Amino acid sequence: MTAITIGEPGAIQSAQARMAPPSRFGDRAFEWLTLAMALSVVVLIVLTGWQLWSGSMLAIKKFGFHFVTNSTWDPVGEEFGALPFIYGTLVSSFLGLLIAVPLGIATAAFLTELAPLWIRQPLVSLIEMLAAIPSVILGLWGIFVMIPWLRDYPVPVLKRFLGWTPFFSGPMYGPCMLAGGIIIAIMILPIITSVSREILRSVPDLQREAAYALGATRWEATRIAVLSYAKKGLFAAVILGLARALGETMAVTMVIGNTPQIVLSLFQPGYTLASVLANEFTEATTDMYLQALFAIGLVLFGITIVVNLLAQLLLRTITTQSGTRAVQ
Amino acid sequence: MRFETAHQHTWRKIKSASACTIAFVSAVLVMSPLALVFCYLLIKGAGSVNLDFFTKLPTPVGVPGGGMANAIVGSLILLALAGAVGIPVGVLGGVYLAEYGSARLSSGLRFLADVLNGVPSITWGIVVYGLIVLRFKGFSAYAGGFALALIMIPLILRTTEEVILLVPNGYREASLALGVSRWKTIVHIVLKTASKGIITGILLALARVGGETAPLLFTAFGNRFWNHSLSQPIAALPIQIFTYAISPYEDWHRQAWAGALVLVSGVFCVNILVRILTRGRGGSVG
Numbered sequence: 001m002t003a004i005t006i007g008e009p010g011a012i013q014s015a016q017a018r019m020a021p022p023s024r025f026g027d028r029a030f031e032w033l034t035l036a037m038a039l040s041v042v043v044l045i046v047l048t049g050w051q052l053w054s055g056s057m058l059a060i061k062k063f064g065f066h067f068v069t070n071s072t073w074d075p076v077g078e079e080f081g082a083l084p085f086i087y088g089t090l091v092s093s094f095l096g097l098l099i100a101v102p103l104g105i106a107t108a109a110f111l112t113e114l115a116p117l118w119i120r121q122p123l124v125s126l127i128e129m130l131a132a133i134p135s136v137i138l139g140l141w142g143i144f145v146m147i148p149w150l151r152d153y154p155v156p157v158l159k160r161f162l163g164w165t166p167f168f169s170g171p172m173y174g175p176c177m178l179a180g181g182i183i184i185a186i187m188i189l190p191i192i193t194s195v196s197r198e199i200l201r202s203v204p205d206l207q208r209e210a211a212y213a214l215g216a217t218r219w220e221a222t223r224i225a226v227l228s229y230a231k232k233g234l235f236a237a238v239i240l241g242l243a244r245a246l247g248e249t250m251a252v253t254m255v256i257g258n259t260p261q262i263v264l265s266l267f268q269p270g271y272t273l274a275s276v277l278a279n280e281f282t283e284a285t286t287d288m289y290l291q292a293l294f295a296i297g298l299v300l301f302g303i304t305i306v307v308n309l310l311a312q313l314l315l316r317t318i319t320t321q322s323g324t325r326a327v328q
Numbered sequence: 329m330r331f332e333t334a335h336q337h338t339w340r341k342i343k344s345a346s347a348c349t350i351a352f353v354s355a356v357l358v359m360s361p362l363a364l365v366f367c368y369l370l371i372k373g374a375g376s377v378n379l380d381f382f383t384k385l386p387t388p389v390g391v392p393g394g395g396m397a398n399a400i401v402g403s404l405i406l407l408a409l410a411g412a413v414g415i416p417v418g419v420l421g422g423v424y425l426a427e428y429g430s431a432r433l434s435s436g437l438r439f440l441a442d443v444l445n446g447v448p449s450i451t452w453g454i455v456v457y458g459l460i461v462l463r464f465k466g467f468s469a470y471a472g473g474f475a476l477a478l479i480m481i482p483l484i485l486r487t488t489e490e491v492i493l494l495v496p497n498g499y500r501e502a503s504l505a506l507g508v509s510r511w512k513t514i515v516h517i518v519l520k521t522a523s524k525g526i527i528t529g530i531l532l533a534l535a536r537v538g539g540e541t542a543p544l545l546f547t548a549f550g551n552r553f554w555n556h557s558l559s560q561p562i563a564a565l566p567i568q569i570f571t572y573a574i575s576p577y578e579d580w581h582r583q584a585w586a587g588a589l590v591l592v593s594g595v596f597c598v599n600i601l602v603r604i605l606t607r608g609r610g611g612s613v614g
C-alpha cells in the first residue's frame with residue numbers, strides 16, 4: 001500500500017504566505033463612507049425637526065396649543081395665532097386638488113388608454129417640462145397674466161351664476177384665494193398626472209382584455225377594468241399632490257394676496273403657512289416674532305411630513321401588491 | 329335574458345366617444361399653462377433680453393437699462409456650492425442603498441428620502457437660517473448654497489440608486505472574479521456603467537434647485553451689487569425675479585420678465601440635454 005498524498009498541508013500554507021494578505025481596509029472605509037452619506041437623510045429629518053422645535057421653543061411655551069387655534073396675527077401686539085394661515089393653506093390646497101385631480105387623472109387615462117400611441121411620449125415630455133417651470137416664474141405669470149384674465153372673464157360669469165353662495169360673494173380686486181388655488185392646481189398637475197400614469201400603466205393587460213372580451217367599449221374598459229382596479233394607487237397620487245400643494249410657496253405667495261383673514265369668499269385675499277414664512281421671515285424684528293415664524297415652519301413641516309408619509313406608505317403597499325415599481 | 333338593443337348599443341358608443349373627448353380636452357387643458365407661460369415669457373421678456381442684461385448691474389429705480397449680470401453669476405456660484413455638497417453626498421448615499429444596504433435598511437432610507445423630497449423647499453431655508461445665518465450672524469452665499477444642497481441630496485440619492493440597480497450583476501461578478509476589491513469594482517465598473525444615468529439625475533437636480541427661490545430668501549438673501557466674498561449676501565436670478573415682480577415699477581416688471589425668460593431657457597436647455605442623453609435608453613428618467 002502506498003499512501004497517496006495530494007499535497008502537503010505545509011506547502012499550501014507557504015504558498016498563501018507568499019501572497020500578501022488581501023487588504024480589506026479600502027472596502028471597509030468605502031462602505032462606511034457611503035453609509036455615512038446615506039444616513040444623511042436621517043440626519044436631515046432629525047436636524048430639521050430639532051431646529052424648528054428649538055427655534056420656536058419660546059413661542060410654544062407662551063402660546064401652547066392655542067397657537068394653532070388663535071386667529072389673530074398681530075406682530076406689533078406680539079399676539080400670534082396660526083389659524084388664518086392653516087385655513088388659507090387648507091382651502092387653497094383643496095381648491096387646487098378640486099381642479100387638478102379630475103384633470104390629472106383624465107389626462108393620465110388619456111395617456112395610457114385612449115391616446116394614439118405616437119402622441120403619448122411627446123405629451124409625457126411636455127408634462128415633464130411643465131413640472132420643470134420654476135415656481136417663481138409661474139407666480140410672475142400669475143400676477144400679470146392670469147389674475148387680470150380671471151377678473152375680466154371667468155369671475156363675472158361665476159358671480160352671475162354662483163354669486164348667491166358665500167364662496168363667490170363680493171368683488172374681486174386682484175390677488176385672491178381663487179388665484180392661489182388655480183396656481184396650486186397648475187403646480188401639482190404634473191405630479192398627479194405622472195404618478196397616476198405610472199399607476200395606470202401597472203394595471204395588468206389581462207384586466208383590459210377581459211373587459212374588451214365581454215364587449216366593453218373603450219370607455220367602459222377604462223372605467224371598469226382600469227380606473228376602478230387602480231383606485232388605491234390613484235388615491236396615493238392625490239395624496240402626493242396634496243403634499244405638494246400644502247408646501248407650494250413662491251407662486252402662491254405672489255397671487256394669494258397675503259392677508260391673514262378667514263373669509264369664505266374665494267375672491268378675497270388669503271394667506272398660507274408657506275407664504276407667511278416667505279414674506280415675513282426677514283422682517284421679523286422681535287425674538288417672539290421670529291419664534292412664532294419658526295413655529296409656523298414647524299406646523300408646516302409636521303403637516304407635510306405626515307401627508308408625505310401617508311402617500312409613500314400607500315404607494316408602497318401598492319407596489320408590493322402588484323410587484324411592479326411605481327415612481328415616487 | 330335580454331340582449332342589448334341597437335339603440336342601447338349606440339348610446340354606449342356615444343358615451344365612450346364623449347368620455348374620450350373629455351379626456352382629450354383634459355390633456356389639452358393640462359398642457360395649456362406650459363404653452364401660455366412660454367408664449368408670455370417670449371412676448372414680454374424677449375424685448376428686454378439684450379447684451380446689457382447679461383453684462384450690467386441692476387440700476388436704481390427710475391434709471392432705465394441695467395441688467396442682471398450679478399444675479400446670473402450669483403445663481404451659478406450658488407449652484408456650484410450646492411453641487412459641491414449635494415452631488416458627493418447624494419451619489420455616495422445612492423451607492424450605499426444600491427450596493428451595500430440590507431434590504432430593510434435600504435428600504436427604510438429610501439422611504440425617508442422620498443418623504444424628504446416632498447418637504448416644502450422653504451423649510452430648508454428656515455433650517456439653514458437657524459443653523460448658519462443666525463450662528464454666523466449674516467446672510468451668505470455659503471448658506472444659500474447649503475440650503476440648495478439639502479434639496480439636492482435626496483433627489484440625487486434616489487436617481488443614483490435607481491440607475492445603479494439597473495447595472496447587470498454580471499459586471500460586478502466579472503470584476504470581483506478577477507480579484508478586484510469591492511470598492512474598486514463599484515467605483516470603476518458600476519459607477520462608470522451607470523454614469524450616464526447619474527449625470528442625468530445630477531443635471532435634473534441642478535435644474536430643479538436652480539429655479540428655487542424660497543430657500544434662498546433668507547439664506548442668500550439677494551444683493552444688488554457684485555458679491556465679493558462668499559460669506560456675504562449674494563444675488564440669485566429667482567430672488568431677483570421675485571423682488572422685481574412684486575415691485576410697483578414698470579421697468580422692474582420688464583426686467584423680471586426678461587430674467588424669467590433667461591431662467592426658463594436655462595432650465596429647459598438642461599431638460600432637453602437630459603432628453604438627448606437618455607434617448608438611447610428609450611424611456612425617461614426622473
